[in-house]
Amino acid sequence: MRKVGKQSIVFDNVYLKSSSAVVGPLEMQGPLAKYFDAHYDNLYCKKQNWEQAEMQLFTDALDIALVKGNLTPDEIDLIFAGDLNNQITVANYSLRDYSIPYVGVYGACSTSTLSLINGACLLDGGFGRYIMCATSSHNATSERQFRYPTEYGGQKPDSITFTVTGAGAGILTRQITDVRLTKATVGTVVDSGTTDSLDMGRSMAPAALQTLKAHLEDFQEDLNSFDLILTGDLSTYGAKTLKELAREFKIELGNNYHDCGMLVYDLDNQPVFAGGSGCACAAVVMYGYVVKQMLAGRLNKVLIIATGALLNPIMVAQKETIPGIAHAVVLERVK
Amino acid sequence: MNWVDYLMAFLVGGLICLIAQILLDCFRLLPVHLVVLFVIVGSFLEILKIYDWLIKIGRAGALVPISSFGHSLTHAALLESEKIGYLGILTGVFDLTAGGIASAILFAFIIALVFKPKG
Amino acid sequence: MEKQIYQKVLNNTKVKRPVVKNSLQAFLVGGIIALLGQALLDFYQLVVNLEEKVATSLMSITLVFLASLLTGLGIYDRIGQFAGAGSIIPITGFSNSMTSAALESKSEGIVLGIMTNMFKLAGAVIVAGIVSAFFSATLIYLFSR
Numbered sequence: 001m002r003k004v005g006k007q008s009i010v011f012d013n014v015y016l017k018s019s020s021a022v023v024g025p026l027e028m029q030g031p032l033a034k035y036f037d038a039h040y041d042n043l044y045c046k047k048q049n050w051e052q053a054e055m056q057l058f059t060d061a062l063d064i065a066l067v068k069g070n071l072t073p074d075e076i077d078l079i080f081a082g083d084l085n086n087q088i089t090v091a092n093y094s095l096r097d098y099s100i101p102y103v104g105v106y107g108a109c110s111t112s113t114l115s116l117i118n119g120a121c122l123l124d125g126g127f128g129r130y131i132m133c134a135t136s137s138h139n140a141t142s143e144r145q146f147r148y149p150t151e152y153g154g155q156k157p158d159s160i161t162f163t164v165t166g167a168g169a170g171i172l173t174r175q176i177t178d179v180r181l182t183k184a185t186v187g188t189v190v191d192s193g194t195t196d197s198l199d200m201g202r203s204m205a206p207a208a209l210q211t212l213k214a215h216l217e218d219f220q221e222d223l224n225s226f227d228l229i230l231t232g233d234l235s236t237y238g239a240k241t242l243k244e245l246a247r248e249f250k251i252e253l254g255n256n257y258h259d260c261g262m263l264v265y266d267l268d269n270q271p272v273f274a275g276g277s278g279c280a281c282a283a284v285v286m287y288g289y290v291v292k293q294m295l296a297g298r299l300n301k302v303l304i305i306a307t308g309a310l311l312n313p314i315m316v317a318q319k320e321t322i323p324g325i326a327h328a329v330v331l332e333r334v335k
Numbered sequence: 336m337n338w339v340d341y342l343m344a345f346l347v348g349g350l351i352c353l354i355a356q357i358l359l360d361c362f363r364l365l366p367v368h369l370v371v372l373f374v375i376v377g378s379f380l381e382i383l384k385i386y387d388w389l390i391k392i393g394r395a396g397a398l399v400p401i402s403s404f405g406h407s408l409t410h411a412a413l414l415e416s417e418k419i420g421y422l423g424i425l426t427g428v429f430d431l432t433a434g435g436i437a438s439a440i441l442f443a444f445i446i447a448l449v450f451k452p453k454g
Numbered sequence: 455m456e457k458q459i460y461q462k463v464l465n466n467t468k469v470k471r472p473v474v475k476n477s478l479q480a481f482l483v484g485g486i487i488a489l490l491g492q493a494l495l496d497f498y499q500l501v502v503n504l505e506e507k508v509a510t511s512l513m514s515i516t517l518v519f520l521a522s523l524l525t526g527l528g529i530y531d532r533i534g535q536f537a538g539a540g541s542i543i544p545i546t547g548f549s550n551s552m553t554s555a556a557l558e559s560k561s562e563g564i565v566l567g568i569m570t571n572m573f574k575l576a577g578a579v580i581v582a583g584i585v586s587a588f589f590s591a592t593l594i595y596l597f598s599r
Contacts, residue, residue, distance in 0.1 A: 049560075203464075371582040374582045399517065451557075
């Protein structure tokens with residue numbers, strides 16, 4: 001492993017041993033249903049309240065990834081995890097039942113790739129044999145923390161994004177498997193200059209662009225070398241804004257560019273406004289759809305740029321602008 | 336029972352909400368900004384005696400929106416101040432709206448005990 | 455330099471709101487709730503034979519109850535998404551804001567949850583009402599002297 005360019009890393013021996021994607025009812029009714037490992041038909045996930053429901057999703061993701069990788073929790077050397085709740089509560093509480101050395105990370109909706117980058121660095125640096133990376137989000141816990149009570153009758157504008165209810169986990173190893181984590185680019189905090197918390201997709205576009213640009217420059221890479229470039233949760237309006245922003249810097253995002261928030265839901269038929277968001281958005285698309293497509297030989301090289309809006313309600317009320325961050329990883333199929 | 340009453344109620348009630356919606360969308364305000372604004376406007380219109388006229392022509396159309404809340408608070412404060420002097424503004428302010436507030440608290444409490452949020 | 459480009463593009467790509475559609479929907483629902491209020495007012499005054507002040511109060515209480523119930527049943531938020539201001543501005547919006555806040559905090563128990571959080575959204579309305587009523591009443595009181 002070594003640093004490349006300004007903000008990127010190339011890994012020597014990091015592979016994905018197994019992964020899992022668990023989702024809620026709306027995601028299961030979306031176009032990627034067949035790529036998920038498990039789901040719940042109700043937002044309560046058979047629990048008593050929203051926070052417990054998200055913990056259920058999180059622990060399910062851990063358990064399924066362990067089973068698929070034929071591993072027990074004792075064999076995991078370390079876990080990097082986080083979520084959207086204050087104090088990354090869901091990750092903390094979920095890991096009460098696992099004695100895995102735990103490093104909590106917060107990247108808002110970019111936690112999925114943030115945790116992978118951290119895990120990969122540690123692993124490639126020689127630490128341990130198996131490192132787990134996990135994250136979750138839940139529509140109700142994030143609504144209640146960042147916006148309004150779930151039964152409130154306020155009107156949501158079309159620009160808002162819809163937090164994905166789900167969890168995703170990946171187990172990294174130095175042994176060769178079919179999916180390899182080859183490169184990463186760590187994002188910097190990019191101020192969007194916008195203050196509208198109902199328009200978060202667009203406020204993360206500058207951060208996504210900065211990381212994309214840095215990745216292409218650091219590796220002298222061409223956009224077309226990727227089968228698929230995914231942003232985490234810019235959704236309809238954010239993705240449009242990113243294309244325009246990219247054009248200003250002579251980067252033409254073409255047909256190989258998509259956004260996880262627009263893939264995870266059927267935007268025409270589901271009441272999800274501009275598209276999906278939340279830590280689980282990039283996580284379930286990456287660990288579910290991308291990994292399974294790679295294993296089936298249909299995708300070879302994918303750049304995943306998970307994006308996070310680093311706001312909190314107090315800052316918004318203080319009329320501060322919304323800073324964003326985007327962390328990128330490259331997954332490649334081992335031929 | 337006069338069908339004109341119903342027509343006017345519909346028009347006035349609808350119009351007040353229409354104005355609010357335009358403010359909401361054009362100035363990118365939040366719902367809480369809107370209700371605060373309308374309560375204050377309802378209160379201030381009492382100074383110009385306009386709200387009483389609005390209630391006369393719109394009946395429920397002017398009584399149902401939250402602006403009538405501002406009007407009722409001011410109206411009650413004034414009524415009590417006419418009886419006992421300036422202090423009446425503070426002691427009487429809730430007189431007309433007490434029913435609405437007390438019932439909102441009571442029902443919110445009961446409903447919250449009985450039901451669970453659906454997300 | 456980059457920041458200026460971000461600002462420029464973000465300003466140019468602002469998401470438009472369907473103002474006309476939203477306004478008509480608000481007008482429709484706001485009007486219907488007012489109609490319901492008028493029907494209740496007539497019922498209490500003409501059928502139950504209550505005096506105007508009492509009938510008005512009872513109309514408010516009835517609307518508050520209905521909004522609270524619909525919130526508990528999980529229906530009010532759907533009406534709100536369609537109606538926008540049409541369901542926020544009537545007194546039903548006030549009731550919904552209190553009930554939804556109380557309901558959401560149910561998991562924290564009765565005292566720390568329901569009771570503590572009930573006025574999270576509605577508090578602003580009451581404060582604004584009292585403060586503006588105080589100033590308006592004072593002005594009117596002084597002018598009438």
